[in-house]
Amino acid sequence: MSNSNGEGSIGRWTRNGKDAGYKGAISYLDADGNRKRYFAYGRTRKDVRDKLDDARRRLEQGAPVRDASVTIGAWMKHWRTTVLAAAAVKPATRNVYLRLSRTHLEPEPFGGIRLDKLKPSDIDALMVELRSRTKPGPGDVAVRALSDNTLRLIFVVLRRALDAAVRDGLLARNPAERVDAPRVERRDAHYLTVPETQRLLAAAKGSRYYPVLAVLAATGLRRGEALALTWDAVDLDAGTARVTATVGAVGAELLFSTPKTARSRRTVPLPPSVVALLKKHRKTQAAERLRAGDQWQVSDLVFTTALGRPVDGRRILAAVKAAAKTAGLDGVKVHTLRHSAAVAWLENGTHIRAAADLLGHSSVQVTGDVYAHSSDQVNRAAVDALGAVLDL
Numbered sequence: 001m002s003n004s005n006g007e008g009s010i011g012r013w014t015r016n017g018k019d020a021g022y023k024g025a026i027s028y029l030d031a032d033g034n035r036k037r038y039f040a041y042g043r044t045r046k047d048v049r050d051k052l053d054d055a056r057r058r059l060e061q062g063a064p065v066r067d068a069s070v071t072i073g074a075w076m077k078h079w080r081t082t083v084l085a086a087a088a089v090k091p092a093t094r095n096v097y098l099r100l101s102r103t104h105l106e107p108e109p110f111g112g113i114r115l116d117k118l119k120p121s122d123i124d125a126l127m128v129e130l131r132s133r134t135k136p137g138p139g140d141v142a143v144r145a146l147s148d149n150t151l152r153l154i155f156v157v158l159r160r161a162l163d164a165a166v167r168d169g170l171l172a173r174n175p176a177e178r179v180d181a182p183r184v185e186r187r188d189a190h191y192l193t194v195p196e197t198q199r200l201l202a203a204a205k206g207s208r209y210y211p212v213l214a215v216l217a218a219t220g221l222r223r224g225e226a227l228a229l230t231w232d233a234v235d236l237d238a239g240t241a242r243v244t245a246t247v248g249a250v251g252a253e254l255l256f257s258t259p260k261t262a263r264s265r266r267t268v269p270l271p272p273s274v275v276a277l278l279k280k281h282r283k284t285q286a287a288e289r290l291r292a293g294d295q296w297q298v299s300d301l302v303f304t305t306a307l308g309r310p311v312d313g314r315r316i317l318a319a320v321k322a323a324a325k326t327a328g329l330d331g332v333k334v335h336t337l338r339h340s341a342a343v344a345w346l347e348n349g350t351h352i353r354a355a356a357d358l359l360g361h362s363s364v365q366v367t368g369d370v371y372a373h374s375s376d377q378v379n380r381a382a383v384d385a386l387g388a389v390l391d392l
Contacts, residue, residue, distance in 0.1 A: 010048050013041070024048040028059050038065045063172035070170065072118065073111025076101045079161040090257050091250045097157050104130060104154050105161075115171055120178040123158065127151060127182055151182040189339040189370050190331055197340050200332065204323035209316055211281045212303050213323070213337065218274045220341035220359050223313050223334045224248045225264075228256055229302040236279060239270045243360065247310055254310050264360035278302070342371055 013023035021043045030036050040051035055065045068075075080101050084094060105111060110126050130146055137143035146154075159176040166174050192200065197217055204210045215226050224246035233242040243266050247256045259265050270278070281302075288306055289296045297308040305311060317334050324332035338359070345355045356367040 010045055010052070022048045024052050026052055026055060028055075028065060036065075058172045061172070063166075064169045067116035067172060068165070068170035069114050069116050071111060072113050072115065073106040073108065075115060075165060075170070076106045076111065076161055079164055083161070083164045090260065091255045092248045095250045096153065097160075100150075100154050100157050101161070105158055115165060118162075118175050120175045123155075123176055123179045127155065127179075130154065131182075148182060148184040152184050155179075155181050189343070190333075190336055191339040191343045192329065192332070192336060193340075194344055196327075196329060197337070197344075199327040200320075200323050200329060200337075203326035204319060207319045207323065208306075209303070209311070209319040211277055212311070212316055213319065214277055215270075215274060216334065216337040217341060218271055219268050220338045220345075221268065222246065222338060222360075223316055225259065225360075227301075227303055227311050227313060227316070230300045231282070231302055232300060234270075234278065234302060236270075236275050239272065239275050240267050241270055242267045247313075249312055249314065254312060256310075259360065261360070261362045263357075263362050266357065266360050268358060339371075342367070346371060 009026070010022055010024035013020055021041065022045050024040045024042075025037050027035060027037050038052075038055050040048045040055065042048040042051060058065055080098050084097055084101075087094070089097070110122070113122055130151055131144070133145040134142040135145040155176070159174065162171065162174040162176050165171045201210070201214060201217060204213050207213070212226055215221060215229075216223065219226075219241070221241075221243065225243045228245040228247040229241060229243075230245075233244055235241075243259060243264065245256050246259055246264075247254055249255075285304065289308060292307050295307050297304075299308060299310065301308075301310060303311050313334070320332055320334050320337070324330070342355055342359055345358065346352065352364055352367055355371075356364045359367060361367045361370075
């Protein structure tokens, strides 16, 4: 090989006794201080020189001299069993990331692409393909299988995993950084009017979990927050409840954790009707504890099963759906009660800051984004009030 213009070691090379073009090499120290050599091949001297220059730039930036040839699927499996397993995320979030990785990112054809061959357009193509997936809907009409929010989460999982590949020296740059995240169209939160909420609660009166639904409807608590309430956090004399934990299902297991933000840890007032309901509920729970005897699981939880165990949130969902069906209400979920409480507060003149505090939102902006709509009644009242002031 010959040296020319300081370009490193570049020269002709042969393969199987035939001229194969040009071959070049540079020496470098890896992250462990070991001396290594990088070889580049090309049809022309310029092809090789460009590859060597690119390798030098990568080394100067602290990046690997070449990207790893491991497939995306193999890397995702490694990432979820190491990086994700050690990440400071809530168990429920980790479970979602695991499922999305296994279901949408590890399988071929996308999972079969090598890291060193992955291009931003490959990620664009994946998002297009996922967005086009359908499933049978009402009346056998095809509907999208994945929501905008799910698509965005899949993108987040991939970007986090590729960030870890960059950190570990498998990639020089994360291709997902050059891809626009899938847009999530803001939709007005589905809510019930006050009369509809009353109908729902009336239909749920015979349910074991009516007290939970009543608390959710009156306070705007999240389901996991209500199910994690303990009696020592409830002051029935002062009419308050302190939110200090949340509970959710991760697979077949119920896991307690701290609320996701500092503002979620809050004290909420309880209206007199809820205080009276909880006093009655505590007596009912005490009687159940006596009947259960040594089978009772002591936990101090406000809401439990008949044996004192934590309540799976899916039972609350079933209770809501049963009550909604009886009341003739469509599209009702547990979170609908939270939305309904928020809208009722705002429509009755509660300041958005107070509503944000009650809901435990991280900022007023979150409250505004979720509840940016207003009812025709509120719009009419606002315009009428201004008209009266202007005295037109």
